[in-house]
Amino acid sequence: MNALQIKKGATKHSAYNLRPTFSEIEERHTLAVLVENEPGVLARVIGLFSGRGYNIESLTVAEVDHTGHLSRITIVTKGTPQVIEQIKAQLGRIIPVHEVHDLTVEGPSVERELAMMKVVCDGDKRVEALRLADIFRANVVDTTLHSFIFELTGAPEKIDAFADLMRPLGLSELARTGVAALSRGE
Amino acid sequence: MKREMTGAKMVVQALKDQGVDTIFGYPGGAALPIYDEIFQQNDIRHILVRHEQGAVHAAEGYARSTGKVGVVLVTSGPGATNTVTGLTDALLDSIPILVITAQVPTFLIGSDAFQEADTVGITRPCTKHNWLVKDTNALSGVIHEAFHVATHGRPGPVLIDLPKDVQFATGTYEAPKPSTSHYQPRVKGDMEEITELVAAIEKAKRPVFYTGGGVINSGPAASQLLTELVDATNIPVTSTLMGLGAYPASGKNWLGMLGMHGLYEANLAMHGCDLMINIGARFDDRITGRIDAFSPKSIKAHIDIDPSSINKVIKADIPIVGDVGHVLEDILKVWKSRGRKTDTEALVKWHRQIDEWRKVNCLAYTASETSIKPQYALQRLEALTKDRKDRFITTEVGQHQMWAAQFLGFEQPNHWMTSGGLGTMGYGFPASIGVQMGHPDALVINVAGEASWLMNMQEMGTAVQYRLPVKQFILNNERLGMVRQWQELLHGERYSQSWSEALPDFVKLAEAFGAKGILCKDPKDLDDAIMEMINHDGPVIFDCLVEKHENCLPMIPSGKAHNEILLGNAQTQDIIDTKGSVLV
Numbered sequence: 084m085n086a087l088q089i090k091k092g093a094t095k096h097s098a099y100n101l102r103p104t105f106s107e108i109e110e111r112h113t114l115a116v117l118v119e120n121e122p123g124v125l126a127r128v129i130g131l132f133s134g135r136g137y138n139i140e141s142l143t144v145a146e147v148d149h150t151g152h153l154s155r156i157t158i159v160t161k162g163t164p165q166v167i168e169q170i171k172a173q174l175g176r177i178i179p180v181h182e183v184h185d186l187t188v189e190g191p192s193v194e195r196e197l198a199m200m201k202v203v204c205d206g207d208k209r210v211e212a213l214r215l216a217d218i219f220r221a222n223v224v225d226t227t228l229h230s231f232i233f234e235l236t237g238a239p240e241k242i243d244a245f246a247d248l249m250r251p252l253g254l255s256e257l258a259r260t261g262v263a264a265l266s267r268g269e
Numbered sequence: 270m271k272r273e274m275t276g277a278k279m280v281v282q283a284l285k286d287q288g289v290d291t292i293f294g295y296p297g298g299a300a301l302p303i304y305d306e307i308f309q310q311n312d313i314r315h316i317l318v319r320h321e322q323g324a325v326h327a328a329e330g331y332a333r334s335t336g337k338v339g340v341v342l343v344t345s346g347p348g349a350t351n352t353v354t355g356l357t358d359a360l361l362d363s364i365p366i367l368v369i370t371a372q373v374p375t376f377l378i379g380s381d382a383f384q385e386a387d388t389v390g391i392t393r394p395c396t397k398h399n400w401l402v403k404d405t406n407a408l409s410g411v412i413h414e415a416f417h418v419a420t421h422g423r424p425g426p427v428l429i430d431l432p433k434d435v436q437f438a439t440g441t442y443e444a445p446k447p448s449t450s451h452y453q454p455r456v457k458g459d460m461e462e463i464t465e466l467v468a469a470i471e472k473a474k475r476p477v478f479y480t481g482g483g484v485i486n487s488g489p490a491a492s493q494l495l496t497e498l499v500d501a502t503n504i505p506v507t508s509t510l511m512g513l514g515a516y517p518a519s520g521k522n523w524l525g526m527l528g529m530h531g532l533y534e535a536n537l538a539m540h541g542c543d544l545m546i547n548i549g550a551r552f553d554d555r556i557t558g559r560i561d562a563f564s565p566k567s568i569k570a571h572i573d574i575d576p577s578s579i580n581k582v583i584k585a586d587i588p589i590v591g592d593v594g595h596v597l598e599d600i601l602k603v604w605k606s607r608g609r610k611t612d613t614e615a616l617v618k619w620h621r622q623i624d625e626w627r628k629v630n631c632l633a634y635t636a637s638e639t640s641i642k643p644q645y646a647l648q649r650l651e652a653l654t655k656d657r658k659d660r661f662i663t664t665e666v667g668q669h670q671m672w673a674a675q676f677l678g679f680e681q682p683n684h685w686m687t688s689g690g691l692g693t694m695g696y697g698f699p700a701s702i703g704v705q706m707g708h709p710d711a712l713v714i715n716v717a718g719e720a721s722w723l724m725n726m727q728e729m730g731t732a733v734q735y736r737l738p739v740k741q742f743i744l745n746n747e748r749l750g751m752v753r754q755w756q757e758l759l760h761g762e763r764y765s766q767s768w769s770e771a772l773p774d775f776v777k778l779a780e781a782f783g784a785k786g787i788l789c790k791d792p793k794d795l796d797d798a799i800m801e802m803i804n805h806d807g808p809v810i811f812d813c814l815v816e817k818h819e820n821c822l823p824m825i826p827s828g829k830a831h832n833e834i835l836l837g838n839a840q841t842q843d844i845i846d847t848k849g850s851v852l853v
Binding site: 119122123126127130134165168169172173175176178179181 | 423
């Protein structure tokens with residue numbers, strides 16, 4: 084037996100077999116959960132994560148179907164493959180949950196997050212902040228003589244990168260929405 | 270059919286329409302409108318308990334012995350919080366119950382009003398689902414949906430929180446109709462996987478069925494199908510604590526219970542099998558012991574209605590999501606259509622091996638002529654009651670519970686009610702009341718320890734009030750026996766807080782409640798005393814003074830594998846290592 088738990092002499096090797104279910108390697112997954120928008124449904128989802136000791140890296144929620152009263156919760160979570168499978172199964176047990184999709188494994192997907200950053204600075208730093216904002220295609224949504232509020236949309240890594248650049252220039256406040264995600268294609 | 274009525278009346282009407290004839294409860298301020306409706310009708314019988322926890326356990330006992338939903342009605346605040354233990358118990362054992370809690374009026378919610386508690390918040394993690402109903406027009410739909418959720422898929426407890434103003438207000442009542450809920454769990458298993466399992470059964474040389482509470486929950490037909498499959502294939506079968514009775518204990522393929530205090534032959538069969546067929550069990554830690562040493566050489570099939578049970582603890586090679594009854598039916602169909610094949614020669618060898626293990630006689634204990642051994646007490650109880658088809662057993666939690674599982678034989682499902690997952694001391698007595706309500710003429714015995722029993726002893730009032738002839742068979746060792754046993758094994762015999770001092774005189778206690786008390790301390794008197802208990806028409810507290818320091822064996826010490834099981838009279842000092850000692 085090697086580290087991948089493939090039996091010696093085994094003839095059937097699928098990609099599934101290459102990934103041991105009980106691996107210790109943690110993975111980051113983005114889940115889209117379609118729920119009935121009834122009181123307490125978010126508490127049920129969050130309670131599941133805290134009660135069973137799962138991680139939440141980011142969570143966003145809003146009603147997406149006003150006539151059907153359905154909300155879409157996007158959760159970014161981290162765990163071993165076994166834990167990720169459990170999270171999906173446990174989410175599926177919640178009565179108001181209609182669908183659980185693992186966007187990370189269901190094919191390519193787009194992830195976007197919106198951030199607003201207040202940068203307080205003067206002189207050269209002010210010019211530099213504007214130049215960088217231009218490169219990152221961030222919009223200025225508020226300005227005074229000594230500050231800007233930038234609005235930036237992108238993948239979480241892009242927002243991290245922009246925030247890192249703004250920090251030495253006078254980043255004073257940062258608000259992020261968390262990730263919203265959709266699968267690519269039809 | 271639609272009708273106008275108050276919310277309080279709707280509760281009673283909906284329960285009637287759902288076929289409920291018995292509820293367990295305790296009134297209070299916020300619940301008064303519903304209690305007023307209960308007063309004005311005769312279709313639903315209300316059993317007044319002495320503590321709300323007792324109401325929930327009684328409903329659990331009722332549900333488990335009848336297969337129907339157990340219903341509880343309590344008031345707001347403390348009434349609701351007192352149901353939490355019972356709800357958690359029902360959640361872990363997948364028991365369908367409906368708890369209706371009254372709530373302060375909607376306009377007072379959030380104001381820290383008298384007897385206000387955030388009931389849906391508190392009970393969210395200990396129910397399968399719960400509802401706060403703020404509109405009387407929605408009430409009847411919610412109640413019908415609650416029955417649907419409690420009984421479909423993996424059963425479980427549900428709760429409806431009902432503010433007082435919603436009980437008073439008038440709205441439109443709708444009778445139950447076929448559920449339009451999106452919650453429709455799948456009951457049929459995948460035929461490809463079922464065929465794969467049948468192929469594995471045909472080839473297996475050392476197969477074993479490992480069955481659990483899911484077989485019982487699936488209904489009596491599932492137990493019949495299991496028995497047919499086991500006997501037709503001649504494959505040995507073991508069961509968890511929760512599944513006892515699904516396959517008859519007198520059946521030729523019965524191995525006895527498995528797990529931490531399971532039988533030697535059952536645990537070794539699990540360890541040594543080449544095909545394990547898990548039917549409606551969940552690889553609980555009481556069953557598996559050390560995970561990485563759990564049945565190392567077997568292919569594991571897992572049949573469960575709850576997809577989250579699959580691969581949660583043990584990787585399933587053949588996972589089948591579906592209702593046990595449906596899946597068993599399909600397995601039988603496919604197995605028969607493929608020619609009813611098994612490796613009969615290998616099975617003969619396998620049974621011979623199991624018989625060798627059986628010869629170890631793992632339940633042996635040192636008999637005594639002077640003191641009553643708890644095992645002996647249960648053997649006598651079994652001998653004197655096993656012929657009664659209407660015998661129902663409930664238990665509390667601890668050594669006596671494990672001995673009851675080892676020494677009592679169950680021939681039918683729904684005749685054994687015990688707190689498995691949560692291990693709730695105080696479960697058995699109120700549960701016995703619920704069972705007796707569902708089966709008025711049956712012999713209902715609660716096998717108890719004195720410490721567990723005292724936790725809900727107030728229910729003697731209920732038993733006497735409703736003339737429920739429940740038999741409280743207390744194995745009194747004046748100790749928290751299982752705690753004491755673990756302290757002996759794990760904590761250098763430092764018996765911290767594990768003895769019961771200042772115990773009541775149970776005979777006088779029984780008499781104080783207007784019931785019968787029997788004391789027995791001599792093994793020679795035991796049979797007569799048990800017969801006296803059985804023949805008395807009314808509730809009995811049987812105080813059976815037993816050997817104080819008896820250990821419950823066999824035992825798989827925590828952190829050990831199935832084949833490291835301890836037998837009677839084993840050297841038990843330092844048997845659990847540091848790694849095992851952090852486990853429970």
